[in-house]
Amino acid sequence: MTASTACTLLQPKEYKSGVKPVWCPGCGDFGVLGSITKALSGMQIQPENAAVISGIGCSSRMPTYLNAYGFHGVHGRALALATGLKIARPDLTVIATGGDGDGFSIGGNHFLHTCRRNPDMTYIVMDNQVYGMTKGQASPTTDPNWEKGKLTPGGTGINPFQPLVIALASGANFIARSSSSDSNGTARIIMEAIKHPGFSMVQVLSPCVTFRPEQREWKNIVIPAPIDATSDPAKAARRLLTDEGLYTGILYRGERPAYQPALKSSIDNIEELDEEFRL
Template sequence: MSSDTHFTDFKSDKQPTWCPGCGDFGTMNGMMKALAETGNDPDNTFLVAGIGCSGKIGTYMHSYALHGVHGRALPVGTGVKLANPDLEVMVAGGDGDGYSIGVGHFIHAVRRNIDITYVVMDNRIYGLTKGQASPTSRQGFETATSPEGTVEPPVNPQALALAAGGTFIAQSFSSDSQRHAELVQQAIEHDGFGFVNVYSPCVTFNDVDTYDYFRDAIVDLEETDHDPGNYEAAKDRIMDPGTEHIGILYQNEDSVPFSEREGIDRNMADIPDGAPERADRLVREFY
């Protein structure tokens, strides 16, 4: 891995088509900075994205990438990491992609503790499909498809991650570029599943969860007495209603990633002798 990589090395020549002011710009820039700071480069980085505004990120970043189907980014990222553990695997998604159709995959990726980084651009709305309520939208949130306000309470992704055995759970804000990059970097460096949920405002369809709202509401855990190694303290913070936190909510310093667990001693990138020939024979017989 290169030690002199610059974050612009991860920037592709494709111009983003996100709305001007979209929080995803800041989220992506922080991801690129974190990858460079951890000594990675495009040749050893694999980015998996799902569907939604966040799904475009694989086009805008320069690395190996795969644009998957809705809600399935994490199983693809898991497969990539198992197939080639030497790759730095990052999965990017949105609140709809990750916490609606993909929530089952999210829980199982957390509990397996695969050594990948999952960054979720949470704008609390479906932006790409023109502004429907998402799993993290506030209760009572009014949209074209919920004109009288949503009935359901929002999903708490940090609570889901903690309950599933998460070993690194963080929250950041796309507009706080330095802090966001630091948190993604810490997630990358963590031994296990690094989860960062990002307040990433949608300036077109969400006029409630705005940049101004988050700037006024956010509490930085670094400025409190919060101990991210204390599970009970993390639970209290995560379940505290109406408080927007940034920082590491919980980190298990003794985390053992999936690849280092007892009984996991085989690199799937090492193809057994004769496997390609057997696969070719099976394909011929099938057709």
């Protein structure tokens, strides 16, 4: 591979690290990896200026496969780690990636509060309604009647989590859904999400072909949302509550300013701090 220079455009493949993914053949996450590289290339974000942060799970392996700065942290805490990084380094393009278990179960509290806080970053959740890495348990987005979960043989019997509704109610500033089968469409949405100020939530329906083979059908049943994105939370809420989770596209564009405390570098008034203690 020839090194890129300022005058040659970085191609999507140049955003791949070369480490071979652990995913099963046919996993939707391959498509999302491709979409992320297309989005980074589409925006010509230099690899050293992007940081991809994740927790634990199949999709959380994403940073390792990208040529960017990355952090593969602990389960459920990707958004917290990414928030710290973004506050300290507002110059970076920060993307958090992960799955439905990482983001909405063990990481649920951080999801709520990152939506509230609204830092300028993008969260890509590859939702397959199952824990794949631990071999097939129900996740927060699993249908209550799904009986193949090994810990919930009679189905979970509990209400599935609606991530985009929760995101809206908690204050996310950009909400979209896409399908991993539509690599270019997902890339376009990710680019819009990165460009939009504040916290952008992108749910990607990304099939688990091993534990939820029926999800292969998703590519045939997702529907482009029939109306344009709204900036009215009430309208967005009504739409999100009634779309059965299959509308794709940008569903909400909010107008809240992003959270970014004033961080100044190279200020050195440390001696002044002594004043208040002096007798």
